[in-house]
Amino acid sequence: MALMARRRTLTLAAIGTAAGLFSGLFGVGGGVLMVPLLVLWCGFGERRATGTSLAAIVLIAGVATAAHGAYGNVHVQDGVLVGVPAVAGVLIGTELQQRISTKAISLIFAALLVVAAADLLVP
């Protein structure tokens, strides 16, 4: 029992540290990493993994912002102007999700990411 609890703590430590590194390095929350790993390694359901990952992201993004702030990289006004309307956007998106198929949107968004990646790769 004690061994299992220890193993679980080590697993969480690995997931958390990796998600944090990703967050600080790429400016993302780290959910892309945490959600699948919580499902695969800790036996979480999809929804519980998402909810738990969001709680962790509040702490991770907070510290990552402070760290980047210390280097003088954070544009505070832009961050607030993007972040506050995004909250409204997420509420709208979550509501819409119950009504429409997300398949087409997933594909469009994937295409957008490919365009953004190409924009970065081709100088």
Next chain:
Amino acid sequence: MIEAIVIGLAAGVVAGLLGVGGGTLFVPALTIGLGLSQLDAEATSLLAIIPVALVGAARQRAHGNVDLRTGVILGLLGAAGAVGGAALANAVPQRALEVSFAVFILFVATQLVRRALREQPA
């Protein structure tokens, strides 16, 4: 100023629809839309993520979907990793950061396509 608000709203809608966090969208939107450097866009994206994750976590908690103990453990250990990640982002050449971020979002894109193809047509 208007651009920033529109970017936030649009990125939020997609994040809510797909459950893909805000950051994957915020960073390219901030570089392409507002002309920030990759490093500054990443740092600014992290600030924008905080209110989104806070509201998202509160809503999920109301539905009983948050394992708070696990979330705090992940968050505290993640915070240590985040400081390391931020230091790394500042240490590497900008071009390396751009290329590795491009590879990262290409990976997210493949995950989205795989998930979309698995999903049954509505």
